[in-house]
Amino acid sequence: MLEIANLIKRYGQDEPVLKGLDLVVEDNSVVAIVGASGAGKSTMLRCINRLVEPSSGSIRLNGTELVALRGAALRRARRKIGMVFQGFNLIDRLTVMENVLAGRLGYVSLFQAVTRRFPAEDIDRAFALMERVGIAHYANKRADELSGGERQRVGVVRALMQEPEVLLADEPTASLDPRTSEQIMMLLQSLASELSLPVLINIHNVAQAKAYTERIVGLRHGTMIFDGVPAEFDKAALEAIYGGIEAPDDELTAAPAGIASGEES
Amino acid sequence: MTRPERAARTWRKPPFIANPLLRYGLLMGLVAYLVWAFGSLPFNWERIGEGLPRAGRIFGGGFPPSFERYDLLLTGFKESLQIAVLATLLGVMLSVPFAVMAARNISPMPVYLLGRAVIIVSRSFHPVIVAILFVAAVGFGPLAGVLTLTLYSIGFVGKLLAEEIEEIDWGQVEAIRAAGGGFLVTLVYAVFPQVLPRQVGLSMYQLDSNLRASAVVGIVGAGGIGGTLMNAFGRYDYAFAFAILLVIIAVILVSEGVSGWVRKRIW
Amino acid sequence: MVEQDEALAARVWRRYDRRERLIRYGVLLATLMVVVWAVQDIDIFWPWVWDAPNQISSLGGRMWPPDPSRLGEILSAMLETVHIATLATMLTVLVALPVAYIAAQNTTPNRACLWLGRFILVASRSVNTIIWALLFVAIFGPGVLAGILAIMCRSIGFIGKLMGEAIEEIDRRPVEAMQATGASKLKVIAYAVVPQVMPAFFAIVILRWDINIRESTVLGLVGAGGIGVILQGAIDTFAWPTVATILIAIITLVLIGEAITGMLRGKVL
Numbered sequence: 001m002l003e004i005a006n007l008i009k010r011y012g013q014d015e016p017v018l019k020g021l022d023l024v025v026e027d028n029s030v031v032a033i034v035g036a037s038g039a040g041k042s043t044m045l046r047c048i049n050r051l052v053e054p055s056s057g058s059i060r061l062n063g064t065e066l067v068a069l070r071g072a073a074l075r076r077a078r079r080k081i082g083m084v085f086q087g088f089n090l091i092d093r094l095t096v097m098e099n100v101l102a103g104r105l106g107y108v109s110l111f112q113a114v115t116r117r118f119p120a121e122d123i124d125r126a127f128a129l130m131e132r133v134g135i136a137h138y139a140n141k142r143a144d145e146l147s148g149g150e151r152q153r154v155g156v157v158r159a160l161m162q163e164p165e166v167l168l169a170d171e172p173t174a175s176l177d178p179r180t181s182e183q184i185m186m187l188l189q190s191l192a193s194e195l196s197l198p199v200l201i202n203i204h205n206v207a208q209a210k211a212y213t214e215r216i217v218g219l220r221h222g223t224m225i226f227d228g229v230p231a232e233f234d235k236a237a238l239e240a241i242y243g244g245i246e247a248p249d250d251e252l253t254a255a256p257a258g259i260a261s262g263e264e265s
Numbered sequence: 266m267t268r269p270e271r272a273a274r275t276w277r278k279p280p281f282i283a284n285p286l287l288r289y290g291l292l293m294g295l296v297a298y299l300v301w302a303f304g305s306l307p308f309n310w311e312r313i314g315e316g317l318p319r320a321g322r323i324f325g326g327g328f329p330p331s332f333e334r335y336d337l338l339l340t341g342f343k344e345s346l347q348i349a350v351l352a353t354l355l356g357v358m359l360s361v362p363f364a365v366m367a368a369r370n371i372s373p374m375p376v377y378l379l380g381r382a383v384i385i386v387s388r389s390f391h392p393v394i395v396a397i398l399f400v401a402a403v404g405f406g407p408l409a410g411v412l413t414l415t416l417y418s419i420g421f422v423g424k425l426l427a428e429e430i431e432e433i434d435w436g437q438v439e440a441i442r443a444a445g446g447g448f449l450v451t452l453v454y455a456v457f458p459q460v461l462p463r464q465v466g467l468s469m470y471q472l473d474s475n476l477r478a479s480a481v482v483g484i485v486g487a488g489g490i491g492g493t494l495m496n497a498f499g500r501y502d503y504a505f506a507f508a509i510l511l512v513i514i515a516v517i518l519v520s521e522g523v524s525g526w527v528r529k530r531i532w
Numbered sequence: 533m534v535e536q537d538e539a540l541a542a543r544v545w546r547r548y549d550r551r552e553r554l555i556r557y558g559v560l561l562a563t564l565m566v567v568v569w570a571v572q573d574i575d576i577f578w579p580w581v582w583d584a585p586n587q588i589s590s591l592g593g594r595m596w597p598p599d600p601s602r603l604g605e606i607l608s609a610m611l612e613t614v615h616i617a618t619l620a621t622m623l624t625v626l627v628a629l630p631v632a633y634i635a636a637q638n639t640t641p642n643r644a645c646l647w648l649g650r651f652i653l654v655a656s657r658s659v660n661t662i663i664w665a666l667l668f669v670a671i672f673g674p675g676v677l678a679g680i681l682a683i684m685c686r687s688i689g690f691i692g693k694l695m696g697e698a699i700e701e702i703d704r705r706p707v708e709a710m711q712a713t714g715a716s717k718l719k720v721i722a723y724a725v726v727p728q729v730m731p732a733f734f735a736i737v738i739l740r741w742d743i744n745i746r747e748s749t750v751l752g753l754v755g756a757g758g759i760g761v762i763l764q765g766a767i768d769t770f771a772w773p774t775v776a777t778i779l780i781a782i783i784t785l786v787l788i789g790e791a792i793t794g795m796l797r798g799k800v801l
Binding site for chain 1: 705718
């Protein structure tokens with residue numbers, strides 16, 4: 001269970017990016033966080049694994065307070081938080097297998113990490129997960145030889161290698177074409193239920209959010225203004241979150257079949 | 266989804282060099298080279314053993330650096346600066362014809378080979394070696410320094426300028442030729458405008474580079490601060506030597522900063 | 533639209549506007565003045581200048597034909613030169629990498645280390661190899677050790693600076709991903725930084741090796757080993773045909789070095 005209470009983040013003396021967020025995510029649920037760019041989605045996600053330092057507030061994962069952690073304790077906590085990135089954030093010049101095993105870096109010793117002598121069970125798990133998402137035959141290929149969708153699968157497997165207690169996905173489909181992003185969303189959805197893992201997905205495609213998640217949280221200017229099941233997410237909610245902000249309508253509401261909105265950045 | 270590796274489930278990082286024979290061969294070769302190189306080099310261990318006390322004496326004598334003979338220091342630097350300025354001017358001007366000669370796209374083959382040869386020869390020799398030869402030919406003093414650094418500049422600027430000319434937009438050349446321009450007109454109107462901004466930047470870079478080099482050609486007698494430094498070392502006047510070194514470092518830093526600033530402004 | 537009309541009204545063609553022209557003339561004038569000062573003030577005996585072509589060609593005449601009788605000695609000195617350059621480059625890597633690590637903004641442990649690293653790089657780069665050699669010959673006596681140390685001291689700044697820049701230019705995103713897995717700083721570097729700077733590393737070391745070959749040919753002139761020792765001896769005894777052989781040997785070595793580095797660069801990149 002992930003509990004966020006009164007989370008505030010401000011950079012310097014500027015207007016806070018997050019203004020006292022409260023959010024509780026039960027185990028085994030997929031939550032979409034929607035909002036325009038700059039609404040604070042990415043900052044919120046990065047506060048959870050402390051890639052961004054929260055200014056104040058509390059974040060508890062299964063009872064452990066994350067905000068106060070330092071050094072080794074922080075790294076131990078991060079092991080339990082998997083993260084999937086918009087740009088995949090793979091190490092291009094290493095093989096797929098090395099990228100996947102990098103998910104175990106928090107567990108193995110420096111010597112094991114440098115010499116690539118990972119424990120047999122890690123390698124076992126890596127192969128099992130790669131087979132699950134269909135990239136096992138790429139194990140010894142360099143990561144930059146893969147296509148976008150395959151690269152994001154590597155990213156997902158890397159996060160799952162951590163044996164996470166929560167999975168964070170920061171715009172996991174924004175760099176993919178519509179068809180591939182559907183596949184990745186489906187993959188995240190089914191993995192969440194297979195591994196009974198809470199998943200937080202930042203996403204700006206509202207249609208995908210409605211199709212693949214059980215709960216939608218809407219952010220605007222660092223404040224939560226919507227929290228409910230996809231069925232409740234109507235035109236009014238959409239207007240409240242995105243109203244007055246320049247964004248093409250079809251990008252937000254494109255049908256999950258993904259005929260429209262072919263954007264691949 | 267069943268694959269052969271599924272049964273084994275082991276994984277090793279694929280080695281950097283796939284062929285094991287080559288891999289271990291290279292490793293062995295490296296070790297053998299190190300043993301051979303260290304073994305064959307003549308180290309005079311007794312003399313090296315005296316190094317630490319000597320270093321202590323040198324640094325002890327060198328600190329604090331003495332600026333007492335600042336007039337010598339000033340004269341030396343003035344001469345270095347003059348050498349650098351004149352050599353840069355001559356070098357940058359002379360590099361233009363050589364660069365035109367050494368550009369494959371506008372020069373006929375024999376001229377190209379000649380141009381390349383000049384550039385390769387002047388780049389292959391360290392300025393200090395060239396300086397020693399010029400000192401032997403024209404005697405001690407800044408003349409040898411100017412000649413040395415002129416040659417050095419021709420090599421460096423000429424090479425880069427030739428590469429620049431080889432990469433010009435050919436359309437402009439054709440346009441001028443179509444308008445009836447001869448070789449020189451084409452050069453002036455279609456080639457030089459494309460490479461000139463680069464040439465100005467290169468000159469600034471070369472001035473900086475020549476100033477550095479002018480500090481060392483003096484060591485073999487080609488004028489400038491290097492000679493002053495060499496004399497100070499020769500007379501075991503380490504306090505003055507360190508003072509010269511400090512000033513050299515300061516001048517080089519300033520010159521690098523100025524040259525970088527100017528180049529940034531031009532580009 | 534109005535602005536355009538105004539611009540069109542003054543239809544006098546000028547290559548540069550007034551301010552630009554002023555700056556241009558100013559720079560030109562200043563350059564001219566510096567040159568005039570340099571020509572007038574420099575300590576050159578002008579008749580020698582007009583005589584220089586004669587002197588140079590006469591020296592060239594005395595060198596011809598090259599005398600190959602001491603070729604064996606020359607070749608072994610060339611080998612020594614290559615050894616100095618190669619060993620010094622290898623040893624430099626061991627020192628330059630930690631310096632690059634602390635001198636790069638994004639990996640340095642703290643501000644003090646950053647400034648220490650930058651100081652080492654600047655000090656190393658500002659002193660020419662041959663001046664380093666002078667210093668080490670004074671300390672350790674004439675010989676190859678002084679040469680190796682001199683080449684090292686100059687190369688540390690070169691390799692360290694370029695490697696530091698390579699580290700600063702890496703893609704930040706894999707670093708973020710590795711941090712998110714709970715990896716310690718050293719593991720993040722091993723996985724996210726090292727693979728990214730590998731190509732730059734090889735290119736820089738190869739480039740420096742090529743430069744070091746050239747630099748090590750002059751070390752001997754101040755007594756720091758290599759071919760320069762023989763060259764100095766031949767010049768001192770006016771053995772010009774031998775000098776010519778040595779020069780040919782140096783040019784050959786430098787060209788071979790360039791060919792090897794070109795080949796390696798093609799392999800690595």
